[in-house]
Amino acid sequence: MQSYPDIxxxxxxxxxxxxxxxxxxxxxAEPLSPAGKRKxxxxxxxxxxxxxxxxVEKAADGFASLWLDSPETPWATDAACAREAAARLGCEVRxxxxxxxxxxxxxxxLQVQPDGSxxxxxxxxxxx
Numbered sequence: 001m002q003s004y005p006d007i008x009x010x011x012x013x014x015x016x017x018x019x020x021x022x023x024x025x026x027x028x029a030e031p032l033s034p035a036g037k038r039k040x041x042x043x044x045x046x047x048x049x050x051x052x053x054x055x056v057e058k059a060a061d062g063f064a065s066l067w068l069d070s071p072e073t074p075w076a077t078d079a080a081c082a083r084e085a086a087a088r089l090g091c092e093v094r095x096x097x098x099x100x101x102x103x104x105x106x107x108x109x110l111q112v113q114p115d116g117s118x119x120x121x122x123x124x125x126x127x128x
Contacts, residue, residue, distance in 0.1 A: 007068040007075055009082045010109075012092035014057055014064035016040065022088045026074055027051050046072035061124050063094065079110050086112040094123060 011019070016032055020042075023029035027044030029051075035041040038058060044051035051070040059065035066085070075081035078095035086093040094109045097120060109123040 003071045003073070003076045004078060005071050007066075007073050007078055007081045008095065009066050009078055009085055010060060010063035010094040011066060011085065011089065012063055012094075013089075014055065015089070015091075016055075018089050019055065019066070022085070023053060026084070027053075027068075029053060044068070044073075046070065046074070048072040079112075082110060082112045083116070083118075086114050087116065090114045094121075 020029075020032050023032070023042060023044060027046060029042045029044035032040040032042045032053075032055060035054070038056060040055040040057075042053045044053055049070070049072055051068050051073055054065075054067045054069065056065040056067075068081070073081070075084065079097075082093040082095040091114060093112045095112075097108050097110050107122050107124070109121055110118055111121045112118045
């Protein structure tokens with residue numbers, strides 16, 4: 001499976017301390033540091049180089065955005081990252097259903113719960 005050029009997931013509850021610990025374990029990231037109003041940055045490492053990380057609190061419908069700006073992450077897809085994040089952080093995580101292509105429905109997302117259950121939803125119109 002080809003890796004995505006970057007990874008972006010949305011976290012229902014962004015506990016910076018827990019997120020920090022998970023990013024440190026997963027990609028050897030330095031502690032998150034403030035980067036403006038409700039924004040955090042850090043730099044992780046992968047075998048092939050650096051992994052810039054940006055967290056934006058309350059980016060969409062109260063969800064925080066976690067963006068890893070590199071194809072060199074431990075996860076090949078947004079969904080793989082979302083599944084691990086939900087389990088490790090104990091919160092609902094959402095991500096795009098697949099690699100977005102022109103013509104795809106931009107409001108279709110995968111919703112992953114901490115218990116491992118998941119479903120495709122329309123977001124922001126899911127009412128959830």
